[in-house]
Amino acid sequence: MREQTSGQFDILGDGSEPNVDDDRHAQILLVESFAPTAQRIQGILDADHDKVVFADNVQKATELANTEKFDLIISDIQVGGEDGLRFCSHLRSQEETRQVPILLMVDEYDMPRLVKGLDIGVSDYLMKPIDPNELLARVRIQVRRRRFQDRLRNNYERSLSMALTDGLTGLYNRRYATRHLEGLMRRVVQTGKPVAVLVCDLDFFKRVNDTYGHAAGDEVLKQFAQRAAASVRNIDMVARFGGEEFVILMPDTDGQAALRAGERLCKRIAESPMMLADGPEGGLNVTVSVGVAATAMEMPGDELIKLADAALYRAKQGGRNQAVI
Ligand code: GH3
Numbered sequence: 538m539r540e541q542t543s544g545q546f547d548i549l550g551d552g553s554e555p556n557v558d559d560d561r562h563a564q565i566l567l568v569e570s571f572a573p574t575a576q577r578i579q580g581i582l583d584a585d586h587d588k589v590v591f592a593d594n595v596q597k598a599t600e601l602a603n604t605e606k607f608d609l610i611i612s613d614i615q616v617g618g619e620d621g622l623r624f625c626s627h628l629r630s631q632e633e634t635r636q637v638p639i640l641l642m643v644d645e646y647d648m649p650r651l652v653k654g655l656d657i658g659v660s661d662y663l664m665k666p667i668d669p670n671e672l673l674a675r676v677r678i679q680v681r682r683r684r685f686q687d688r689l690r691n692n693y694e695r696s697l698s699m700a701l702t703d704g705l706t707g708l709y710n711r712r713y714a715t716r717h718l719e720g721l722m723r724r725v726v727q728t729g730k731p732v733a734v735l736v737c738d739l740d741f742f743k744r745v746n747d748t749y750g751h752a753a754g755d756e757v758l759k760q761f762a763q764r765a766a767a768s769v770r771n772i773d774m775v776a777r778f779g780g781e782e783f784v785i786l787m788p789d790t791d792g793q794a795a796l797r798a799g800e801r802l803c804k805r806i807a808e809s810p811m812m813l814a815d816g817p818e819g820g821l822n823v824t825v826s827v828g829v830a831a832t833a834m835e836m837p838g839d840e841l842i843k844l845a846d847a848a849l850y851r852a853k854q855g856g857r858n859q860a861v862i
Pocket residue numbers: 705738739740741742743744746750751752753754755758779780781853857
């Protein structure tokens with residue numbers, strides 16, 4: 538029977554069990570100029586189901602390290618006539634290879650240079666002649682650590698992106714947009730340049746859900762997000778504020794320019810129907826109302842949003858499918 542770990546060792550928080558086969562089938566780059574040694578090491582690692590790619594000189598090793606992804610690099614301290622430490626130092630200086638663990642192979646009389654190697658950032662070393670069990674043990678430790686760190690980083694990036702973005706549309710969420718707006722408002726004070734806010738609310742969106750279902754409604758939200766993001770500049774930020782309400786933050790933009798941007802967005806949404814899997818043939822006509830506000834003076838971000846909200850209310854009252862400042 539399998540032992541139950543039920544999350545008590547789940548320090549990565551991704552539901553996976555630690556160290557289960559985490560060090561198997563490693564992709565290893567072996568850098569060794571002396572063929573008999575290389576073949577011996579390769580034999581030991583092959584028997585342990587690792588995939589070994591072999592380079593007998595520094596140039597080839599550098600090319601391979603730059604183009605392929607390795608879990609580990611095992612390098613001789615002296616690769617033919619070339620300095621293995623310079624190769625290691627190069628690996629540490631490159632963004633793509635900085636994190637790859639390095640095992641340095643040394644002779645007894647290489648000891649002084651081994652210290653330099655550890656200084657450069659070599660992960661561990663192997664004494665020649667190579668002992669098979671020691672080789673495998675040190676390889677396992679490095680590969681396991683590397684994969685553990687990879688998973689930590691992936692999980693970190695995933696939670697970061699989940700905290701800042703909206704799962705449905707991929708746009709930034711309300712929390713992130715609010716923080717971004719605070720930063721923009723500080724810049725207004727420093728530079729005196731205006732900032733504009735557009736609050737966009739889809740018109741009669743409840744009807745879309747009621748008529749075609751919630752999934753169709755979700756699809757409309759996604760397509761709106763794409764069109765909105767495509768209709769603004771790179772420096773503008775489109776965020777989903779909640780429900781069918783979106784906010785666009787525009788630095789260095791005065792009220793008139795923002796109003797024109799709002800009108801452009803209304804036109805872009807209204808002029809071509811959205812094609813939906815469960816929608817009407819020929820597409821669904823969707824419109825949006827936009828409230829605009831801008832300021833070149835000191836003001837809290839949420840005050841600016843309130844002004845834009847008031848303008849949005851007037852846009853709805855005025856018949857929807859329009860931008861109002
Ligand atoms: P108005 O023109 O006045 O804005 O009318 P409206 O129907 O768009 O406004 P209302 O606020 O009455 O309805 C908004 C609807 O948006 C209600 C809610 O069910 C729907 N909604 C909110 N979030 C989501 C979502 O994530 N997906 C879907 N499909 N619907 C959503």
